[in-house]
Amino acid sequence: MSTAKKSFIKKIIALILSFGPGIFAIGYTIGTGSVTSMIVAGSSYGMQLLWVLLLSCLFSGVLMFAYGNYALISGETALYGFKKHIKGGKILAILIIVGITFGQWNSLMGILGISSNMLFEILAMNFEGLAPYKYETVLTIAILIIAIFYGIMMVGKYKFFEKVLVIFVTFMGLSFLLSLFFVYPLPADIAKGLIPSVPEVEGGKMMVAAFVGTTMAAATFLSRPLFIRGKGWTIANLKQQRNDSITAAVLVFIISAAIMAVACGALYYGGAPVTQVLDMANTLEPIAGNFAVAIFFFGTLSAGLSSIFPCLLIAPLLLADYQSGELDTTSKQFKIVTFIACLVALIVPVFGANPIKTQILTQVFNVFVLPIVVLGIILLVNNKKVMKGYKTSIWVNIGLFAALFFACVVSYTGVVAILDSM
Known part of the structure; x- marks a missing residue:
């Protein structure tokens, strides 16, 4: 290999490893919950919900930026700040801890279920004798996965968590982007997807709420101050914090849109919506071959494993924050x-x-805490005493109030969707 090529590869590796706390934002956001929602939406509605994804990622970037700046300037974390500076903030903080922990732990159940099922299917392809013992094998795999991750958690180092997440997220992103070379949607459908509309079918409203619940995850913003502290950033890193927020939001949009696009290209045009873990891979196989299936499998598995870390961390993070x-x-x-x-x-x-x-219903529940989380940071970043004279720009405030309106509308949509499904 030439020196120039070696130098280029080293630069790419250095760039990936230099990623900041935004890597945890991607880990929280793009798990099997997000992958499931994107696949189900892409296979059922084509690119119709691309506008929801775009808005969710835009507001996520604004909220990551606001929470990050608050942490660097005030020197405080989110829930601790709620408790200290907002009237009734103690009750709000407790409600947020309960709500987010419930949502994330529910998500964790689905993540482990999907990851274990996928590993079982891979084993069953090579060892046909396992097929009659699906339940026992899936449960054994699940126990092994969670035991390994618990062992890793006991290492207890931020930098170690970050490096493991970087590996999973990198493999996940590359896998889904490579899948686009095999199947992709029509350009006209992508353009139509940017025009706001809700599928007028059963489950359409719930899918909108699930989209926002997984992409605009409250846990992502609340945990950011603690991860920024773990990274060792100070007020001197304000610019770095801003760039990290933008990069994370852009990458979440690109990877999520790629998953939806692959599902649209492979399944929607053939009228094959997803209901089981392997539906996506089984439909990809005749179109793109075994190699494409392997890539997509690997991406989904990486998405699941990259989300187990943040989901296990969320409850102790929120308690420590409070x-x-x-x-x-x-x-x-x-x-x-x-x-x-x-x-x-x-x-x-x-x-x-x-x-x-389980995953889709979990993502819907995630949106109910979101309005409180957005309102809390609006109050904090506009408190001159807390922000030590730093003035939050009019554009950031516009973005935050727009995010609050969006969160309220989607929460209402989620309530309607759950009531309709009863």
């Missing part, structure tokens, strides 16, 4: 809470539930 603004990954509380999360994660594999249905 208590002191400091996360101690070696504490007894951290070990106990993450162990409980591991047990919760096994519920779907133990009961053998359909992980796809």
Whole structure:
């Protein structure tokens, strides 16, 4: 290999490894919940919901930026700031902890269920004798996965978590982008997808809410101040924090849109909506061959594994945020809470539930905490005393109020969708 090529590869690796706390934003956002929602939407409605994804990513970038700036300027974390500076903030903070933990732990069940099912299908292709023992094999795989991740959590180092996530997210992004070379939607459908509309079919409203629940995840913004602290950033890193927020939001949009586009190209035009984990791969195979199936499998598996970390971290993160603004990954509380999360994660594999249905419903529940999380940061970043004289720009405020309106509308849509499904 030439020196120039080696130098280029080293630069790419250095760029990937230099990624900041935004890598956790991608880990939270693009898991099997997001992949499932994008595949189901792409296979059922084509590119019709691309506008929802675009708005969600735009507002996510604004919120990541606002929470990051608040952390660097005030020196405080989010829930600790809510409790300290907002009237009734203690109750709000507790509601947020309960709501987000419920949503993320539910998501964790689906993530582990889908990842275990995918690994079983890969094993079953090579060892046909496993087919009659699907339940036992899936459960065993799930226990092994969660045990390995719990062991990794006990290492308790931010930089270690970050490096593991970088590997998973990189493989995931490349896998889904490569899949686009095999199947893709019509350009006219992409253009139509940017025009706001809601599918006038059963489950259309729920899918809109699920989209926002997975892409505009409240956990992503609330955890950002703690991850910024873990990274060691200070007020001198304001510009770096802004660029990290923009990069994370853009990458979430590109990867998510790629997944939806592949599902649209492979399934929507053939009238084959997704209901089971393997539907996507089975339909891709005759169109693009085994290689495309392997790539997509690998991407979905990477998405699932990259989300287990943040989902296990969320409850101890929020509790630490509320208590002191400091996360101690070696504490007894951290070990106990993450162990409980591991047990919760096994519920779907133990009961053998359909992980796809579990994931979509979980994403809908995630939107209900969102308006409170957006309103909280609006109050904090516009408090001159808290922000030490730093004035939040009119454009950031416009973005935040637009995000609040969007979050309220989608939460209402989620309520209507759940009531309609009863």
